[in-house]
Structures are given as structure tokens and as C-alpha cells.
Amino acid sequence: MEQNAVLQPFLNHLASDRQICTQLLGNIMAGKSSKTTKQAVVNFWINNLQKHMEAEEKTLIPFLVQHHFGLQYTNLLHREHNTIRVLAERLPAAQEGDYIYEAFVKLVHEHLLFEDKVIFTRIEETIPARELAQL
Numbered sequence: 001m002e003q004n005a006v007l008q009p010f011l012n013h014l015a016s017d018r019q020i021c022t023q024l025l026g027n028i029m030a031g032k033s034s035k036t037t038k039q040a041v042v043n044f045w046i047n048n049l050q051k052h053m054e055a056e057e058k059t060l061i062p063f064l065v066q067h068h069f070g071l072q073y074t075n076l077l078h079r080e081h082n083t084i085r086v087l088a089e090r091l092p093a094a095q096e097g098d099y100i101y102e103a104f105v106k107l108v109h110e111h112l113l114f115e116d117k118v119i120f121t122r123i124e125e126t127i128p129a130r131e132l133a134q135l
Contacts, residue, residue, distance in 0.1 A: 045088045
């Protein structure tokens with residue numbers, strides 16, 4: 001399926017964030033420099049993922065709601081974003097040790113896969129290109 005040019009900025013951010021997330025997860029699982037990895041996770045949240053989610057919530061999700069995309073999907077995106085935010089807020093004070101960083105990265109990784117494999121595929125399948133052009 002040819003990807004719609006309107007969606008390309010979202011897809012580019014998604015691909016970039018997935019790549020960073022995969023690297024972080026690899027570092028965590030390999031037990032690499034805990035302090036450095038923890039700071040990289042926090043930086044990923046602040047510099048990448050937070051902006052990615054805000055862009056989706058500001059433009060994409062309202063567009064999807066307006067075009068009757070499916071309330072179950074948009075509600076799920078909001079819930080996952082909220083869960084990610086809750087974990088991100090706990091990172092700097094993490095009294096749970098390394099586990100919260102691992103849980104955060106795994107959750108984000110699964111969320112990004114869901115967006116890529118389900119949300120954006122469904123958008124391209126269900127919303128006509130002329131309507132996507134309004135995004």
C-alpha cells in the first residue's frame with residue numbers, strides 16, 4: 001500500500017522513535033551503564049516521545065474523531081499516552097530501580113508498534129486520500 005504523503009511526518013517520527021526505543025531496550029536488556037541508559041531514557045521522553053504524542057493529540061487524534069475513525073482506537077491512544085506520561089513522570093525519582101525504565105521502554109515500544117501496525121494501516125485503509133489531505 002502506498003503511504004499517504006500527509007501521514008509521512010507522523011510515520012517519520014514513529015520510525016525514528018521506534019529505532020531509539022529499540023536501541024534503549026537493547027541497552028537495558030544488555031545491562032549497559034545503568035546511569036547513562038537511564039538518562040538516555042529520560043532524554044528520549046523529553047526530546048522525542050513527548051513531542052510525538054503532543055503532535056498526535058493536537059492534530060491527528062482530533063482529525064480521526066472528526067472523521068469517525070473509531071472511538072475504541074482513539075480512546076486507546078489517549079489511555080496509552082496517559083499511561084506513558086504517568087511512567088515518564090516517575091522516571092527521575094524512580095525508587096523502583098531499573099525496573100521502571102525497562103517497563104517504560106517496553107510499553108513505549110509496544111505502543112509504537114500498535115500505532116505503526118494498526119492505527120496508521122487502518123487510517124490508510126479507511127480514510128480516503130481526499131479527506132486525509134485535510135489533516
